[in-house]
Amino acid sequence: MIKKFTVFFLISGLFALNNNLFGISESNKSHFNPTINKKEQEYDLIYNIEPFYEIKKVRFAVTLEFRGDKSGETKILLPGNFGGKNNYEGIKFLKPLSENTSIINTDNPEQKIIKHPSGEPVKLYYQVEEIRNDNVELGNHYLTILNKTYFHFLGETFFVFPAWDWYSNYKILITWNHMPYTWSLANSFGINEKIQSISVSLDQLSSSLFMGGDFRIIKRNVDNNPVYLSIRGRWNFSDDQLLDIIKDIISIERNFWNDHEFPYYIISVIPIEGRGEQGGISRTNAYALFLTPDRIIDYRLKRIIAHETFHIWLGEKIKFSEPEALSFWFKEGFSDYYARLLLLRANLITQDEYVEEYNKILYAYFTSSVRDEKNERVVKEFWTNQNIMKLPYMRGDIIAHNLNAIIYKNSRGSKNLDNLMLDLFKRSKTESLTVSNGSLSALIRFYAGEQALADIMKCLNSGASLKSHPEALGPCYELEIESFRKLWLIGELYEIPSYKLKSTNKSNNKKCLEWFGVK
Numbered sequence: 397m398i399k400k401f402t403v404f405f406l407i408s409g410l411f412a413l414n415n416n417l418f419g420i421s422e423s424n425k426s427h428f429n430p431t432i433n434k435k436e437q438e439y440d441l442i443y444n445i446e447p448f449y450e451i452k453k454v455r456f457a458v459t460l461e462f463r464g465d466k467s468g469e470t471k472i473l474l475p476g477n478f479g480g481k482n483n484y485e486g487i488k489f490l491k492p493l494s495e496n497t498s499i500i501n502t503d504n505p506e507q508k509i510i511k512h513p514s515g516e517p518v519k520l521y522y523q524v525e526e527i528r529n530d531n532v533e534l535g536n537h538y539l540t541i542l543n544k545t546y547f548h549f550l551g552e553t554f555f556v557f558p559a560w561d562w563y564s565n566y567k568i569l570i571t572w573n574h575m576p577y578t579w580s581l582a583n584s585f586g587i588n589e590k591i592q593s594i595s596v597s598l599d600q601l602s603s604s605l606f607m608g609g610d611f612r613i614i615k616r617n618v619d620n621n622p623v624y625l626s627i628r629g630r631w632n633f634s635d636d637q638l639l640d641i642i643k644d645i646i647s648i649e650r651n652f653w654n655d656h657e658f659p660y661y662i663i664s665v666i667p668i669e670g671r672g673e674q675g676g677i678s679r680t681n682a683y684a685l686f687l688t689p690d691r692i693i694d695y696r697l698k699r700i701i702a703h704e705t706f707h708i709w710l711g712e713k714i715k716f717s718e719p720e721a722l723s724f725w726f727k728e729g730f731s732d733y734y735a736r737l738l739l740l741r742a743n744l745i746t747q748d749e750y751v752e753e754y755n756k757i758l759y760a761y762f763t764s765s766v767r768d769e770k771n772e773r774v775v776k777e778f779w780t781n782q783n784i785m786k787l788p789y790m791r792g793d794i795i796a797h798n799l800n801a802i803i804y805k806n807s808r809g810s811k812n813l814d815n816l817m818l819d820l821f822k823r824s825k826t827e828s829l830t831v832s833n834g835s836l837s838a839l840i841r842f843y844a845g846e847q848a849l850a851d852i853m854k855c856l857n858s859g860a861s862l863k864s865h866p867e868a869l870g871p872c873y874e875l876e877i878e879s880f881r882k883l884w885l886i887g888e889l890y891e892i893p894s895y896k897l898k899s900t901n902k903s904n905n906k907k908c909l910e911w912f913g914v915k
C-alpha cells in the first residue's frame with residue numbers, strides 16, 4: 397500500500413521546509429514554476445477558484461495549471477457519475493488558456509485529451525455550476541451546492557484532474573480569490589485559509605469536502621488535536637450540544653483503535669428538505685452530514701455519526717480490495733455493530749437502548765424478503781435495490797455479534813471481536829493487508845475457528861439464513877424465538893429471534909455491562 401499522509405501548513409510556513417517533508421521525490425516528478433509563485437516553491441497542480449456572478453446564478457470560475465506530458469498529450473478527468481448524476485454536466489466553458497493548447501473530446505464525456513507543447517505548462521479554465529433542479533434532499537445531496545448564500549461540494553463533483561497516478565502524493569496549491577468577505581471558508585484541509593498548500597493524492601483530493609458561506613465554525617480539542625464543526629441553518633439543538641456528542645464519539649473511537657494521528661478534522665452539517673431524514677458521507681479528514689431541520693439528537697443521529705466516524709478506519713485507513721461490495725457485510729455491518737457498541741461504551745446510549753435496537757435489526761433481517769440472497773446479488777444490486785442495500789448491514793451486524801460470542805467462548809473470556817479488529821488494523825499497517833473475503837476468512841478462522849467461518853461463508857455464498865448465537869449479548873440475556881406466519885395460518889413462516897433480559901438480572905448492572913466492554 398502506498399503510504400499516504402497529509403500535511404497542513406500556511407504557505408508562508410511552507411517555504412522554510414524541506415521538500416522531502418512532502419513526500420515528493422525530485423527524480424521522478426516534473427515540476428514547473430507557476431507565475432503565481434514568486435519564490436522558488438514548485439507545485440504539481442494549481443487551482444484558482446473565484447465566484448462568477450450572473451443575474452440569476454453564481455458559478456465558480458476555476459483555472460487549473462499543471463505541467464503537460466512530454467508526449468504532448470495529457471488526458472484529463474472531469475467529474476464523473478457520483479451521487480446519481482453526471483457531474484460533468486456542471487462543468488461549463490472548459491477551454492485552454494496556455495498557448496498552443498487544444499482540448500480534444502473522447503467517446504467518454506468524463507475524459508478529454510489536452511494537446512500541448514511537449515512538457516510545457518498547461519493552463520485550463522472552466523466554470524462549475526449547480527446542476528440540481530430541486531431543493532437539496534436525500535438522493536441529490538452529493539451534488540455541488542452553489543448559490544449566493546453558500547457553497548458545499550465533494551471533490552469528485554468539482555475538480556478536473558490530469559489523469560495521473562491516483563495514489564501518489566502531489567503538491568497542490570488552491571487559492572480562493574474574491575470570496576465575499578462575510579463568508580467563512582472550511583474544507584478538508586483547513587479553516588478560513590484563502591491560500592492552501594497541501595500534499596495529497598488525487599484520491600484524497602477527490603474524496604475531499606469543501607464549503608463556504610454562512611457557516612458557523614466552532615472547535616473542540618480531542619487529545620490536543622482540533623476537531624471543527626462547520627454548520628449552517630437552525631436546529632432543535634445548539635451547535636455546542638452537537639459538537640460535544642461528536643467529540644465524545646470521535647474520542648471513544650480513536651481510543652478503541654488506539655490511533656491519535658489526526659492533526660485536523662472537520663464535520664459539516666447542512667439542512668436538507670424532508671422529514672426525519674439524514675445522510676452522511678466520510679471524506680478526507682472530514683465527514684459531511686445532511687439532516688432535515690426536524691432532526692433531534694437521538695439514537696439515529698448518534699448512530700450515523702458513530703458509523704461515519706468508524707469508516708475513518710474501516711474503509712480509509714484499512715483499505716478494501718475490489719470489488720468492495722463483496723465485503724460490504726463487513727465494512728457496513730461491522731461499522732453498525734461498533735457504532736452501537738461504542739455509543740454504549742461512551743455512555744451515549746443505555747444498555748436497554750442497545751438491546752432494543754439490536755432486536756429491531758434481528759426483526760428486520762428475519763422478515764426481509766431478500767435475506768436468503770447470495771452475496772453476488774448484493775454486488776449487482778446494492779445501489780439500485782433498497783432491500784438489497786440493507787442486507788449487508790444487517791448480515792454484518794449479526795455476524796459481528798455471533799463472532800464476538802464465539803471468540804469469547806473459545807478463548808475462555810480472554811479475547812473478543814475487538815482483538816480481531818485491532819489485529820486487522822495492525823496488519824493493514826505493517827503488512828499492507830487489504831480487506832477481502834479471503835483475508836477476512838484467514839482472520840476469522842484464526843480467532844473463531846473453522847465452523848464459525850463455514851457458517852458465514854454459507855450465508856454469503858449460498859444465501860443460507862444466519863442464526864443468532866444464544867449468548868451473543870452475554871450472560872444477562874436469553875434468546876427467544878417467536879414464530880408467526882406472514883398471513884394468518886397460511887403464508888411464509890417467520891421465526892424471529894430476540895434477546896430478553898433474564899428475570900434474575902437487572903439491566904445496567906456491572907456484570908451485564910462488562911460483556912459490552914463498558915468500564
Ligand SMILES: [Zn+2]
Binds near residue numbers: 703728
Ligand atoms: Zn457506511
